[in-house]
Amino acid sequence: MTADAPQPRSLVTTGGVSIGGAPVSYTAILAALVAVLAFIPASIVVGGMGGGWPLHDVIHPLLGLLLGPIAGPIASVVGIVIGNVIAPYTNLGPWSPLMGAMSAFAVGMVMYPKRSLWYVPWIITLAANLIYLWQSLSFGIGFWLWLSNVFTVDVALILIAIPQIRNWAIDQIRNGAASLSLYGAYFVVFFFGSTAGIQLNWVPSFATNPWPAEVWPPLVFIIFAERVVFTAVGALVAFALIAAIRRSPIAKAKLAGY
Template structure:
């Protein structure tokens, strides 16, 4: 065996032993730790919930999927959320909170996969959960109008990402663009899909295990819309800066990273 062949075999073996879905284990651990640390920072309020504040990790979990891909991204996000809920209980969103981070990361990563039809997987999951959520609400005496007023933010994201011209433009801009308004807008489109998919993934099991009363729903209308929009914009700004910095650095890129 030549030295070159031996070197290639060693590289492949080493890489296989230290990666998760093509992302170095070190990257996964670092981002999971970052998610956990951000649990200490309340980003919003919890209405009708058990926590004292909504955790700031909800802002950056879409970026975790962008950086790590559809396997390591959700794993890092979920681990970070679970650990964060233990170390910062005042922003703990309950036993299903990890689904917000995991689904947001998964959605963004799948949308940015080279095979552009992969966005359809989180889209179908989110749409299905949205319908299930309606049956849950209806069974609990929540009318269609009130239900729709709470989930129309999710519907906007589902419609927006399903438009080929919008989706393809956003993907191309993220992959090739630098710092600027166009790239920021592209990140916002994809992250909005991820953010709303994450919150929808949490709603179904959370409502099934701890349904919130009808009087809480009207207050959620504005909060949901404002949270998802603001979280998306802040997360897009952070992601754009991170990607720009990473492209200028010597750090290895995860195999299934979306940028």
């Protein structure tokens, strides 16, 4: 623990209702935040009839860090479901809760207290990646076009699987003082969570509503830009928010990763 980093506080429940080590109130507040952010379009949806990509995609990895791998995904799913109803113009379809749930779950497992269970979401994401390849080839999408679209996901898979990078990021988030290195650590972990979520969402979405080959080329840049920008914004929010929480009387959820 560095001299500048305050000692973390663990949440001790005394009869209160909790979900996965996090108070229901924490989960409800963050689910409500997800729902509110559904009102704000953050990007475009190719072929989406003028719809927009919801801004809440930015914060799903943060929910996994704040609440852990159980309550985090639950808050994401509840928030997305509510957001799909109240803000239909950013509704990404029936499979969209998978995106938020997987993003939060991936970060929660990477940052699991006292150990790292990164390989669980990593294996799930890799399996979804390969299933997506089979789906693409079966639909007549060539290997290289598929690879160009999953390139961002594959980069994240490689980064988080490198022990030196992963362990450095985990240590910085748990013990590091405010610095550019800490921001970079948030980015690495959140980048994995963000891309894992989008990859898991692609598989059932493509199975139920496959998009033709002519739509794929524009997605190459859009996917890369979205994941990088969304991750960068989410990491910035985490950088400020976690620093504030550590200096406040707010107790940390039992399975929180920071």
